[in-house]
Amino acid sequence: MHFAMPPRKTSRPPPYAARNSRPYIPLWLKNRIRRPGQPRVVVVGCLVLIVLIWLLRGSGPDNGVGLATPVIGTGAPIVIVTVLDQKKSPGWIEAIKKNREDYARRHGYKTFFPNNTDYPLRGAPSSWAKIPALRHAMTLHPTASFFWSLDPTALIMNSNIALHTSLLTPQHLERVMIVNEPIVPPDSVIKTFGNLKGDRIDVVVTQDKDGLTQSSFLVKNGEWAKYFLDAWFDPIYRSYNFQKAEAHALEHLVQWHGTILAKLALVPQNLLNSYASGPAHLKHGQYKEGDIVANFPGCDKEKRNCADEMEPFLAILRGEKN
């Protein structure tokens, strides 16, 4: 069995060129150079040309790095990702998009509005689509700093608040993050860590009265975010039929994987996800004027209507009431 294995390959080129002071000339070329009657000067000229091209390519300003590897942090500070359901009323969908676009334009952020039918979920509830949507957004905006997953059940109400400067800096995160808090209220044994550094945080979430919320959260662009999202989107979680789908999968993930808990900042609900209706966190979850987000969790479910529930808030945003 041993011999059936192919030799291991690395991506590094063999070190011939560096070690030998004399240039390496392949045998076929040596033979060709020595063959009588061949114009040696042409062959040598070709070699010189090849070496020149190689040198120029290697010393250019891009030298592989600039072109091939996008530098995280050089693009939009935040990309807002809202997954839409095209079965809802077109007017309301437009209002939701405009709500994000107005805010994004103001702070130099970007938006991304995929459809909930864009990703194969293999029968899992369509609310799961937000996870592949974030992965998709990361490929479209590889230089962005953060991705904000915001459900269509939420409205951005205060566009003065720029999250990348008012919440996402290490100093702000350290000041507001809630430590030693049970992940699942009121008294689950797993609690948020107490000694996290703000610059080590990769995911920012809030908690409502019942547990972690996933209707408005932020992930920092990078390899860790990819791992986190892929772990969350695991087929076993999707098919497990958690009562609250991806929300309970997230709680499971955070409680069972210390590596994820160590990257997570739990912040007061009203900094990212105030509820205009629904089970708000008792201390800091209820929407009040000035909060960045008013969420109507579940308004997209049967028998409810987000457009109707949001109408008084949309009127405020349109400037009709104030």
Ligand SMILES: *[C@@H]1O[C@H](CO)[C@@H](O)[C@H](O)[C@H]1NC(C)=O
């Ligand atoms: C979502 O669906 C709508 C209507 O079918 C379409 O116009 C839009 O381009 C789709 N969005 C994306 C990101 O594919």
